[in-house]
Amino acid sequence: MLKNNNIIEKFNDIYSRRYRSVHSYFSKRWSRDEAEDLTQITFMKLWVYLPCCEAIKNEKSLIFSIAKNVLCDRMRQRKIESFELSEVDLIDKSDFTASIELQIILSSLPKDDKELLELKKIGMSSKEIAKIQGTNASTVRTKLQRIKKDLKKKLNT
DSSP states (O other): OOOHHHHHHHHHHHHHHHHHHHHHHHHTTSOHHHHHHHHHHHHHHHHHHGGGOSOOSOHHHHHHHHHHHHHHHHHHHOOOOOOOHHHHTOSOTTOHHHHHHHHHHHHTSOHHHHHHHHHHHTTOOHHHHHHHHTSOHHHHHHHHHHHHHHHHHHHHO
16 A cells, blocks of 8 residues: 555656546547546546555556546446437438438437447447447447448338
């Protein structure tokens, strides 16, 4: 167990060396303000973790494990509100009737399918989505193909 002075020194050391890379990790997916919030949450979790650890073997691995968990937590918290036609990329944007029909179809999807589409929409990989949903990447890809096929079928009927 680290002593208080050692904890502060260790935290400051990790913070000064890893802040930019953690912030950059979140900036790829989120707005500047959101990335800053997520970065701060990551370092707060590190602060809570440090007193109970003896030694850190790989601090980069530790901080990015925390960051991934923070990202997963945030994704679970997000509410799926609506999907824009351009994000689904199934029909022509100029077709207003099809756009309304697509919105109706999307709103009737099961919650898990909506979450899957939302996560894909923000640019997450199948591997990242699988971790959030507690499944594997091939299952995510299969589900996405099924959802797309079902949407096309419903739009064409």
